[in-house]
Amino acid sequence: MKKFLNTADTFLPDALAGLAAAHPELRVDVDTGTVVRTEAPESAKVALVSGGGSGHEPLHTGFVGAGMLDATCPGQIFTAPVPDQMLAAANAVNAGAGVLFVVKNYTGDVLNFEMAADLALEAGIEVQTVLVDDDVAVQDSTFTAGRRGTGATVFVEKLAGAAAARGDDLATVADIGRRVNAASRSFALALTACTTPAAGRPGFDLPDDEIEVGVGIHGEPGRTRERLRPARELVSEAMEAILADHEALGAGDDTIVMVNGLGATPLSELYLVYGEVASYLSERGIRIARTLVGNFVTSLDMAGCSITVCRVEEPFPQLWDSPVRTPALRWGC
Amino acid sequence: MDTDLAHAWLLAVASSVEADRERLTRLDAEIGDGDHGTNLHRGFTAVRAALEEIHPESVGRVLVTTGTTLISRVGGASGPLYGTVFRTAGKRLEAPECDVAELAAALSAGYEAVCALGSARVGDKTMLDALHPAVEALTAADPTGGLAAAARAAAEAARKGAEATVDLQARKGRASYLGSRSRGHLDPGAASTALVFGALADVTSG
Numbered sequence: 001m002k003k004f005l006n007t008a009d010t011f012l013p014d015a016l017a018g019l020a021a022a023h024p025e026l027r028v029d030v031d032t033g034t035v036v037r038t039e040a041p042e043s044a045k046v047a048l049v050s051g052g053g054s055g056h057e058p059l060h061t062g063f064v065g066a067g068m069l070d071a072t073c074p075g076q077i078f079t080a081p082v083p084d085q086m087l088a089a090a091n092a093v094n095a096g097a098g099v100l101f102v103v104k105n106y107t108g109d110v111l112n113f114e115m116a117a118d119l120a121l122e123a124g125i126e127v128q129t130v131l132v133d134d135d136v137a138v139q140d141s142t143f144t145a146g147r148r149g150t151g152a153t154v155f156v157e158k159l160a161g162a163a164a165a166r167g168d169d170l171a172t173v174a175d176i177g178r179r180v181n182a183a184s185r186s187f188a189l190a191l192t193a194c195t196t197p198a199a200g201r202p203g204f205d206l207p208d209d210e211i212e213v214g215v216g217i218h219g220e221p222g223r224t225r226e227r228l229r230p231a232r233e234l235v236s237e238a239m240e241a242i243l244a245d246h247e248a249l250g251a252g253d254d255t256i257v258m259v260n261g262l263g264a265t266p267l268s269e270l271y272l273v274y275g276e277v278a279s280y281l282s283e284r285g286i287r288i289a290r291t292l293v294g295n296f297v298t299s300l301d302m303a304g305c306s307i308t309v310c311r312v313e314e315p316f317p318q319l320w321d322s323p324v325r326t327p328a329l330r331w332g333c
Numbered sequence: 334m335d336t337d338l339a340h341a342w343l344l345a346v347a348s349s350v351e352a353d354r355e356r357l358t359r360l361d362a363e364i365g366d367g368d369h370g371t372n373l374h375r376g377f378t379a380v381r382a383a384l385e386e387i388h389p390e391s392v393g394r395v396l397v398t399t400g401t402t403l404i405s406r407v408g409g410a411s412g413p414l415y416g417t418v419f420r421t422a423g424k425r426l427e428a429p430e431c432d433v434a435e436l437a438a439a440l441s442a443g444y445e446a447v448c449a450l451g452s453a454r455v456g457d458k459t460m461l462d463a464l465h466p467a468v469e470a471l472t473a474a475d476p477t478g479g480l481a482a483a484a485r486a487a488a489e490a491a492r493k494g495a496e497a498t499v500d501l502q503a504r505k506g507r508a509s510y511l512g513s514r515s516r517g518h519l520d521p522g523a524a525s526t527a528l529v530f531g532a533l534a535d536v537t538s539g
Contacts, residue, residue: 053409076375078366079409107506111413111450115404137510144509199358199367218366220507221514 001200003301008197012054012076019061023327026064027092033085034092035061036071041095046164046173047071049089050102050157052109053078055196056217059153059297062328068161069102069326077196077300078218080108086116090125098126098170102156102177104149105133128170130177132156134186134308136245137214137223148216151260151308152184154296158329162319176319183313185246187238188306190215190222190262194299213237217262217299217306231269235276238307243284246311251285254312256292256320261305263298270294273305281309290320296328334480335430338536339395340384345532347377353528360521364508369411369521376407376415392431396423396439410451410506411522414460417450418443433483437471444468451505458501458508458515460522466490467530481537488527488534495523 005011013030020028027036041047050060051073060072070093075081090099099120103113110131117127132149160177168176190212193202196219203219206212211234214223243249259274261267274293281288289312297306310316323332334342350357350373357370383402389395400420404412422443426435444464448454455465470490474483496519503515506522 075408076372077368079368079372080412082405082408082412084405106410107451108408108410108412111410112408115413139512144512145505145507148510196367198371199362203362203367216507216510218507220364220366221511223510223512 001195001197003195003197005197008200011197012074015054016074026061026327032088033075033081034071034073034089035064036089036092037064037066039066040070040093042070043095044097044167045095046097046168046170047090047093047095047099048102048157048161048164048173049073049086049093049099050153051075051081051086051089052104052106053080053218055300056297058295058328060157063154063157063326065324065326066333067165067322067324067326068157068329077198080106080112083112083115083119086113087119087123090116090120090127091123094125098128100160100164100170100173100177101127101129102153102160103129103131104153105131105146106148107145109149126170128174130156130160130174130181132181134181134184135216136185136187136241137216150188150217151186151258151297151306152181152310154258154292155184155256155308155310156180158324159316159319161324162322165322179313180310180316183248184308184310185242186306186308187241188215188217188222188262188304189213189234189238190302190304191228192264192303194219194263194302196300211304214241215299215304217297219299219302231272232276235273235280235307239277239280242307242309246309249286249309249311254287254289254317255281256290256310256312256316257281257288258292258296258308259305260292260297260308261295262302263295264301264303265305267294270305273307277307289317334392334436336389336391336395339392341536342533343377343380343384343395343399345536346529347381349528349532350374350377350525357521357525360519360524363518364503364511364515365521366507368409369525372407372409372411373415373525376403376412379406391426391429392436393423393426393439396420396426399423411525414447414451414522418447418464421446432476433471433474433480434476436480437468437474437483440468441472453505456501457505458498458503458520458523459505460520460526462498462501462520463491463494463523463526463530466494467526481534484530484534484537488530491527491530495519495527498523
């Protein structure tokens with residue numbers, strides 16, 4: 001393992017200390033395990049709280065700020081945070097207009113956020129939850145924990161965050177979040193495994209000429225292992241899975257598309273992949289209205305990418321374009 | 334079981350988890366994300382500290398303190414799941430001490446609660462595949478045979494249940510994303526549950 005760290009045990013607090021030093025507009029509290037906007041609670045605004053295991057940066061800490069999240073509660077690497085953290089985050093940002101929990105669909109995240117929602121309700125905080133489950137690589141939820149929440153989390157946090165910023169009430173903000181999730185699908189490909197600081201070695205062995213297809217964001221192996229092939233063919237496979245699953249999406253539709261790096265893939269490769277995605281959609285008469293290319297939902301040092309496609313409906317474009325000022329997304333302000 | 338024995342049981346679980354930390358993490362790396370040992374170790378280290386600080390004065394309070402601490406410190410799925418087993422079982426035990434049948438009934442309630450919380454059942458390749466046979470063995474134990482014999486039977490049942498998860502395909506938790514590729518691996522949650530009952534057998538064997 002080659003990583004910039006002092007000790008594996010202090011990796012997370014040391015990384016959070018750096019985040020705090022770089023971003024004085026965030027209140028980073030290592031004791032309660034929360035990262036909060038300094039402006040929060042913002043009068044009469046619905047507050048957005050998300051969180052999950054660490055190791056996916058910039059998700060979620062990089063999306064705390066005006067127009068997106070009010071607070072997040074980073075857990076241990078790839079481990080859902082505990083209810084106490086979520087409750088502390090909710091308490092720190094609640095302005096009386098209620099709190100929206102944005103939760104990625106993993107057993108640990110769901111269970112801890114459910115417990116936190118119960119505690120928050122007992123404390124008199126109104127809570128709604130949006131569950132993100134966009135990963136089409138997970139098939140047949142009867143035999144699995146259900147689809148994973150991956151790239152669409154960025155879309156949900158941006159669009160629901162914008163709805164909250166313009167003054168929508170909790171039910172409306174939650175509805176926007178659920179609609180964004182329902183309109184989004186993702187698929188991911190890994191070229192290498194990732195290494196957690198605690199494990200010190202890659203999560204799985206992958207020969208130079210093989211890839212994992214349909215991976216999640218926790219270093220777990222994917223749905224299948226395949227030979228490395230030209231990017232065009234790999235993108236086709238991913239896009240076929242997305243379109244096959246997305247019954248509503250077809251010719252004439254507008255989309256928001258994200259090509260997301262998993263942590264160790266150069267931007268040039270991500271743009272190459274984006275080019276293939278754009279061609280693929282164009283050939284099928286599907287327009288791309290908004291684009292995001294970069295590292296947004298990572299899996300530590302995994303090489304690979306994920307593709308997320310959201311079918312646009314009103315008022316997604318307007319919410320997408322509204323100002324956002326966070327460490328990792330910043331425009332219009 | 335009296336308070337001291339319950340206390341000793343949870344300390345023994347903490348020691349077992351510490352000793353098997355690497356093995357649990359390795360099992361988890363095969364079909365999950367490789368942190369089960371680390372997370373449970375963090376949780377049971379906190380349990381050890383909480384029990385020493387609070388000194389709960391009944392078997393039930395020992396178990397509730399354990400569960401609450403696990404929920405507050407572990408995170409992931411195992412925090413709420415293990416926390417719920419111990420909290421639910423502990424709440425069923427009001428008297429300072431309990432006999433085998435009462436302990437079995439309490440743990441059975443814990444088992445039911447964790448099934449409901451995780452929407453899982455036996456055969457899904459989870460901790461339930463060790464927990465269920467262990468609770469069954471405790472329930473079926475001869476009430477005149479004493480706790481030690483019942484705990485030995487439960488530990489053996491949990492161990493066998495955990496081993497049987499090797500052939501199962503995961504239907505819950507992160508391993509379920511692997512589909513049929515999850516076969517051939519021991520479930521780390523079932524393995525850690527076997528440690529819990531192994532510790533019970535150890536501390537009751539006198």
